[in-house]
Amino acid sequence: MRSSTIIAAFAAVGSAMAQRPASTPICDYYTAALLKNNTAANQYTLLTLLVNTAVIGNYTTPNVGIAANGILNNGTYKGEPVSLLQYFDGALESTNFNGKAIAVNFLDGGGAAPLLLNMPANNTSSIQYGLITHLYQFFGALLSCSEYGAMGFPSYKGKTSMAEVHRFMDLEAAEVGYFIEQVGLSAASFGVTNDDVTAVGTALTKLFDYKCAPPVAILPNGTAELQSICQAEDCPVAPNATCAAYPLMGMPTSPANASVTVMPTGTVAPSATTSTASMFTGAAQAIGAGVGSVAAAGLFALALAL
DSSP states (O other), X not given: OOHHHHHHHHHHHTTSOOOOOTTSOHHHHHHHHHHSSOOHHHHXXXXXXXHHHHHHOOOSSSOSSOOOOOTTSOEEXXXXXXXXXXXXXXXXXXXXXXXXXXXXXXXXXXXXHHHTTTXXXXXXXXXXXXXXXXXXXXXXXXXXXXXXXXXXXOOOOSOOOHHHHTTTTOOOHHHHHHHHHHHHHHHHHTTOOHHHHHHHHHHHHHHHSSBTOOOBOOSTTOOOBOXXXXXXXXXXXXXXXXXXXXXXXXXXXXXXXXXOOOOXXXXXXXXXXXXXHHHHTTGGGSOOOXXXXXXXXXXXXXXXXX
């Protein structure tokens, strides 16, 4: 779909979104509301817009007036400065390649320039193309897109254990929090309701943001694997923590007596058998909060899943 057509469609309906029926998947509802026809191609376009905006900030004009700064831009989270670019531009040896930490430039396909044109990269052979298209596909599955895997919406074929992908990143709570905030703002800027933004965030937070969380299957027909990406000292810990299962930085296994800090009483983390589909069902009744609490850690979790 041409950029001008997309912008016009979003401008027409983005600020007047009705309540989504609980029986309609988030992906399908907003595809139809914003792009009219709920086709595989349009669903993929919706994911393209949401992901690209989360990565580089608002680039569609007009939107509903909510600004996303973009994860590649420096920012702050709860007063703490955050710079996530270093995980993408090859500045750090933070990519897990067969159990070794290496530096990889994930912006070799033109960086922000192609994203501004609703594209993942300038060329299909780039590492950037693999990264960004995997994000589109993974989130298509998480948001229960009905056309996921159909012609026009390829299914995700990347790594499925986010703990393994992020093994050498040692992400801190503020880094994950900033990424969470930016993806929430991206969705909100297109008119996604606060209930839906919060609901998705709650589900994704449970999947990825609690230290030492037990294995969970996150994709259709997937197997339970370790998924937590927040493993630094200041990350909240799952009450049913399995820290011995998570490798420490550069270590093949972590000690069974790994020290942790307990997550606040009353916080619920998913069990090993929790399915993503069930987490999204009835999500409009999930814990309510502002856009700043919206989680899309799943997006960050895939940032290096090639």
